[in-house]
Amino acid sequence: MKAQIFSVGTEILLGNITDTNSKYIAQRLSEFGIDLYKMVTVGDNFDRLLKELKNAIGKVDYIFITGGLGPTEDDISKEVAIRASGKEDKVVIDEESKKKLDSYFKSNERALSVNIKQAKFPKDAIILPNDIGTAPGCIIDCDNKSKIVLMPGPPQEMKYMFENKLLKYIKKEAVIKSKTLRIALLGEWDMASRIDLHSTNPTISPYFDDEGGFLRISAKAESDDKALILLDEKEKEVREVFGPLLLSDDGKRKEETLIDLLKERKEKVSCAESITGGMVASSIIDIAGASDVIEESYVTYSDRTKEKILNVSYETLRKYSAVSKECAYEMLDGLYDRTKSALCIITTGYAHKGEAFIGVKYKDKKFVREFKFSASRNKARRWTKNRAMDLSILIMRGMYEDNFDI
Amino acid sequence: MKAQIFSVGTEILLGNITDTNSKYIAQRLSEFGIDLYKMVTVGDNFDRLLKELKNAIGKVDYIFITGGLGPTEDDISKEVAIRASGKEDKVVIDEESKKKLDSYFKSNERALSVNIKQAKFPKDAIILPNDIGTAPGCIIDCDNKSKIVLMPGPPQEMKYMFENKLLKYIKKEAVIKSKTLRIALLGEWDMASRIDLHSTNPTISPYFDDEGGFLRISAKAESDDKALILLDEKEKEVREVFGPLLLSDDGKRKEETLIDLLKERKEKVSCAESITGGMVASSIIDIAGASDVIEESYVTYSDRTKEKILNVSYETLRKYSAVSKECAYEMLDGLYDRTKSALCIITTGYAHKGEAFIGVKYKDKKFVREFKFSASRNKARRWTKNRAMDLSILIMRGMYEDNFDI
Structure with missing residues (x-):
């Protein structure tokens, strides 16, 4: 399985905000064994996003798009996705989504008329309700070639939707289990040079953050049990190498x-x-x-x-x-x-x-x-x-x- | 003037690290009046980066690439840029860069033989020395169609190189002068809501970091003098709004x-x-x-x-x-x-x-x-x-x- 991520927003291209959504999605996909091909950031520009999106359809299984689901004219992601998937004449108002907007805007007619576009979707789209904001997401199936997943830009809304609404629709390639091992006293290279980093399953990667060095072991298998067995075996190897320098295996500070x-x-x-x-x-x-x-x-x-x-x-x-x-x-x-x-x-x-x-x-x-x-x-x-x-x-x-x- | 940014690294696609370089470059480009078309992240994959890069050459004036300048086989950015620019048979060892590596590795032959690729550049490239790391950057001119700017991935090295080595080669669309005003005691929205953010020249943008809120004023003009005059006028307005809450105008902590x-x-x-x-x-x-x-x-x-x-x-x-x-x-x-x-x-x-x-x-x-x-x-x-x-x-x-x- 392959994926590509788009983040949409001129404010990102101006350097005003950092796109943290792509990293989040990337990390989750790698945990599901889904290969991420690339991440692309474009501005709020209909034609440019359309070109990029058409280019991606058929090449990957999942296309994730975050941002551009707001109520204004600048918010173009859903419209572009609908155009790219050829479903322009299948767009309907989703009544559930409209009801939510109604209650959110307390039937304020003006606000509703501006926001109603947030309730419009292709008839056969899977709608991802937004419990903590106004913009619902959706999954648009491009004739089984690629699935376009649209999610809102605010990171809190995106993460909540990803975990609570989207996840059940994502077909995982495998079970991936990870462990984080904190290592004492060693500099990054000193830590990394003591272990064989070439193992492919489990993988073992050295990292360094504000607290010092740590290792992440990730094992991929068909089942939880099998992944955990692989993980335990690798952890034993690491323990033998680092002995007392292994501070913790639970990712704790x-x-x-x-x-x-x-x-x-x-x-x-x-x-x-x-x-x-x-x-x-x-x-x-x-x-x-x-x-x-x-x-x-x-x-x-x-x-x-x-x-x-x-x-x-x-x-x-x-x-x-x-x-x-x-x-x-x-x-x-x-x-x-x-x-x-x-x-x-x-x-x-x-x-x-x-x-x-x-x-x-x-x-x-x-x-x-x-x-x-x-x-x-x-x-x-x-x-x-x-x-x-x-x-x-x-x-x-x-x-x-x-x-x-x- | 138009630009595109590539960040290169499988660790970014795995969600293991956040690419902060692209945001930094984006912000600086917007201050120079250079339009950023898109930002793309790809893994350490020669063919995929080559394809993307060839696609960008000729469409934009500047192509920025960060990451992938290290000494290992996985580090492919410079090699790809050389291939894409058609300068494979013009590659030479830059003696200045080699000298630096020599002194860094204290003439350790093994380390040198691994790292020597960091001293290789097309003959006509402009080399951007790296004063705080081992990987120099460079500017490769693609027959005057686009300039490829290669910089190292570690954010500290990239920023230092950008400001101290690269900047003089970037043709700015205008003179842009900026000031950072630290504001006391106010939350982000409280600070932002007190000022008119719609002004286009100077622009005024609210930010929030670990130390609290600050405003950045940027003025664009034909000359330094004119930009400074615009800046001063705007600063006066801001001073009137915030009064004693303005802590500093020099970006100091x-x-x-x-x-x-x-x-x-x-x-x-x-x-x-x-x-x-x-x-x-x-x-x-x-x-x-x-x-x-x-x-x-x-x-x-x-x-x-x-x-x-x-x-x-x-x-x-x-x-x-x-x-x-x-x-x-x-x-x-x-x-x-x-x-x-x-x-x-x-x-x-x-x-x-x-x-x-x-x-x-x-x-x-x-x-x-x-x-x-x-x-x-x-x-x-x-x-x-x-x-x-x-x-x-x-x-x-x-x-x-x-x-x-x-």
Whole structure:
């Protein structure tokens, strides 16, 4: 099965808005084993869209069109699809859709007369009702050559319609099951180079986002059971390669994994942050339920406040500077003295140089590790935050020792 | 002048990544008065891209291609462009590009042999050096019919190359000058509804990003001077509408505007954060030079730590709760007592309900304001951070009083 996606809107071509619909549809299609040939964005131009659409009909099984279903003259997608499919003389008013418009516009005649075109469809079209907006979608069958699927442009409406109205009409090629495995401490290439990326089923792909690296395994099979078996086998291989560096297999954010550990053990975390300046605490508090595990945290950005708040000694700061293993250990001790939290996390470093020390104390274990990043100021800060999460999880799991080799 | 954009990458068709390059280029082209005909995404497939590209040559003046310039076999964009332009027998190794690769890979022979294709170009191509990555871009002239512009896929590299290497070769239809005006405290629609968006020259467009709302004014004219005059006139109109809510006209981040104010006055800022949990401090520390203005900051997430660190009274917490005007005022006082910073910022609220109190104390002025957001937990936290910046800037400028009406 093959597909093509059109997004329609001059505002996209002007760069005023980002088309997120195409990505969403693309991702879902790949999960159904349907090949996407291309994605095309055109403006609100009847002739140009018509030409593109005629070109696509017969070449692919599904043609998805998002946008251009509104009530104004600029909204041309449905009209173009009707022309391209040769169903111009089969257009009728769909009574269900008209009723909905009636009730939406509370029988305001003027509004209705403008919007009535949203209730017009080819007689044999499958109508996709819009429960959260005014423009219904539809599926137009082009004499069994291709099916044109029209959906509204607002992403919320499109997604809702896709999942709740359209999905049952899409013929899936196979069952696809995926798993997301978060990996600790490794840079993107370091992570990717450790595994064989050439496997075709399951596929395994490396990704990198704001939280660091992760792997996505996707298995295709005739049934759920068979897909899950393939997935489990591949996951075992990955576990053997990465060992303790595998943080989670459920796609959870690192902060969530850490909070879950703390909640299970009824323990708290506190931070004293210099280079990350509040980002570690904030990223934990980003997760609902953080109030069970974090009460207080400190940003100690200057030498003076490392002394004042964390009791780091003047001698240490003078002799080794604030960006040193020695200072990191004293920050940890000072933070624990102040908070008595089971888990204490400290950061210190030079963002512009990409140098950071991360200290983690968990119960009677205490570790400081130095990191160097080739990255911009803000990335270096974010990566320090991510590494702090990695270390904390590994240490809480008892999987980290001094000289831990990644 | 007309243009078309191709983004190349199977990972985009799989829905794994969002193509942000096309939007960026689209936006810039519209600022130059160049018409964008369509945007097309294709996978790493030689024949399909070749067909699309041949189809576009001669129809538009500029064909932009992003992605597919890497060193692997999957990276096909340059090879396809060379084939489509009929310059296969004019390909040479560009010595400048090779030198850069040499130094990047420190003469590692194996890496070099894989990457050398990144230094190969048609003899008459204009090469666009890549200062922040390994893949240079280029401009290939298809016998004066169309110019193919090849740029790398990573958005940072693409943008840098676009602005610093490519721009001088793009023939603009007119001079376009733009200004970005940051607006405080208003939601997107509230901001947009106050101005007439129908003006065509200058155009004025509302935007919303992680920091809140801003307006972009773009004026088109024959000369820089004339464009600037148009821009200034429009800016005056906007200033009249928004008054003190206009935070900056230089596109700076709010945190930068705030830091500049503090630096000028040689003053410091401290925060005590509950709902934002370190995000305010971290966003300030995100800016280079923050160490001049911030030394210490506190995350007081629980009632207990509001008492312990900020000296909020037990009675206030019991009677009014931690999410109250009363608690906010006491947090401000406690923070000032502890830090003596000229600017003190506190936040408290319920992220999941979208309720927040923001307190700002600047010298002898002290304000607390309540905000309600219809937003998810994380957006509510981010918006609270943004509003805290807005209020702090307005208050430092002496433009905010009690009952300040937006």
